[in-house]
Amino acid sequence: MDKIGIIGIGNIGAAITESLIDSDKEIIISNRSKGVLQKYRKYKNVEIAESNAKLAQEAKYIIVCVKPINYPLIASEIYDYLNEDSVIISIAAGYTMNKLEEIYPNRKYVMSMSNTPALVKEAMSAICPNDKVSKEETDDILEIFSYFGKVAKLPEDNFAAFTAICGSLPTYIYMFIEAASDAAVKNGMKRKDSYEYIAQTVKGSAELLLKTKDHPAKLKDDVTSPAGTSIEGLKSLENHGFRAAIMDAIDAVSDKYRKM
Ligand SMILES: NC(=O)c1ccc[n+]([C@@H]2O[C@H](COP(=O)([O-])OP(=O)(O)OC[C@H]3O[C@@H](n4cnc5c(N)ncnc54)[C@H](OP(=O)(O)O)[C@@H]3O)[C@@H](O)[C@H]2O)c1
Known part of the structure; x- marks a missing residue:
């Protein structure tokens, strides 16, 4: 070359x-x-x-x-x-x-x-x-x-969409990690440990999706056992408009990009 x-x-x-x-x-x-x-x-x-x-x-x-x-x-x-x-x-x-x-x-x-x-x-x-x-x-x-x-x-x-889902997305992932860590600290875990555990979980979840190429909904369903813990958190996220908040953020970046 x-x-x-x-x-x-x-x-x-x-x-x-x-x-x-x-x-x-x-x-x-x-x-x-x-x-x-x-x-x-x-x-x-x-x-x-x-x-x-x-x-x-x-x-x-x-x-x-x-x-x-x-x-x-x-x-x-x-x-x-x-x-x-x-x-x-x-x-x-x-x-x-x-x-x-x-x-x-x-x-x-x-x-x-x-x-x-x-x-x-x-x-x-x-x-x-x-x-x-x-x-x-x-x-x-x-x-x-x-x-x-x-x-x-x-x-x-x-x-425009690529900038939102790849250029800007790390920002939201770090915000998500920070918020999850705050809650872990509130529940008695050491801050430093929680960052490591959450980051590895984010990395591992992404690897699983990339390797299996399964639909994200299937991988989500695999974690949520009947009357289990994960489904409780999932309901709370739905109550707080988690999906809509993410869609709005990606949409906002795409709009901003088109106006630049
Ligand atoms: N969204 C993202 O995550 C992302 C990802 C990839 C790329 N980018 C883009 O990458 C670009 C660089 O970002 P960065 O964070 O790497 O910036 P940065 O750390 O500020 O680096 C810019 C470099 O350019 C040098 N520079 C400025 N004027 C110059 C000139 N006339 N001739 C030669 N060198 C000059 C600066 O030199 P000095 O040492 O003298 O200051 C500095 O080392 C930006 O356009 C950014 O939008 C962003």
């Missing part, structure tokens, strides 16, 4: 860089403040670029890992240095195909969305290449994203 460039070595850029270091791909990185780049000097497959423009000259795939507000500045710095076949990969929420066309006119670019589990190589990501990106290039990009989790190729009109 051709060289991969990463601009912005913050939370996500560092996670992507570290996944690619492990994959042995040739990478080149740049960042506004130079200090964070030093620790990558020891890796044979990592080159430190002296500027974003230099990175743009060297890399075929350029993943832009800066905050959305800095996207136009990066585009103005690199546009004139791109090669004919360069592919720019945006990971910024709200950078739609139209907005990417505005800052990278007539170029190959990819809109994408990922989530913070990328930090432990367990992201769920989606990519949407424009029509200038070839099948081979798309396959390369799917491979790049697979080094830090799972990835799907989706049409742009799925990105």
